[in-house]
Amino acid sequence: MVGANQVDVDNFRKAVSELDGKINRKEGTRAERQADLNALKANRISALPEFHNKVVNQMQYALDAWVDEAAANQSKDISYVVKNGDCLWFIARDKEHYGNGFAWTKIYAANKELIKDPNLIYVKQNFKIPALTDDEKGKFDKLKKNYKPAPAK
Numbered sequence: 001m002v003g004a005n006q007v008d009v010d011n012f013r014k015a016v017s018e019l020d021g022k023i024n025r026k027e028g029t030r031a032e033r034q035a036d037l038n039a040l041k042a043n044r045i046s047a048l049p050e051f052h053n054k055v056v057n058q059m060q061y062a063l064d065a066w067v068d069e070a071a072a073n074q075s076k077d078i079s080y081v082v083k084n085g086d087c088l089w090f091i092a093r094d095k096e097h098y099g100n101g102f103a104w105t106k107i108y109a110a111n112k113e114l115i116k117d118p119n120l121i122y123v124k125q126n127f128k129i130p131a132l133t134d135d136e137k138g139k140f141d142k143l144k145k146n147y148k149p150a151p152a153k
Helices: 006-025 030-042 049-065 069-074 088-093 101-110 134-146
Strands: 078-081 126-129
Touching: 006 030, 006 049, 030 049, 088 101, 101 126, 101 134
Parallel strands: none
Antiparallel strands: 078 126
């Protein structure tokens, strides 16, 4: 009916199953998974009763409900007012923020309009503390792990 043999249908079934798993685990980005789903929808085999509801409705609903981490993190930005004795490293190292001083560059990048020199911040400045993505957390954790202070003389 759709010009496919049993092997084609079996391969399509496997592709649907794999993509469904990736969507449920939120693997990759939403845009990548949408492109994969669109490719499945474009295949004539998706019109078969076995696949139609799953591909056209269920998987699309799951994707529509998927909130990208980056978009979610935008709403998690917090505000911080600089206190006496603070520096970007200390603010980033605070467990309330990142728990890792190496992430000070993220605070600096988010507040460049307020910070002319990252070595000079001032009491009562109000900084945005953006949330870290998983990739950034991994990067800063790796820097922290590999850090070796200079030997003392």
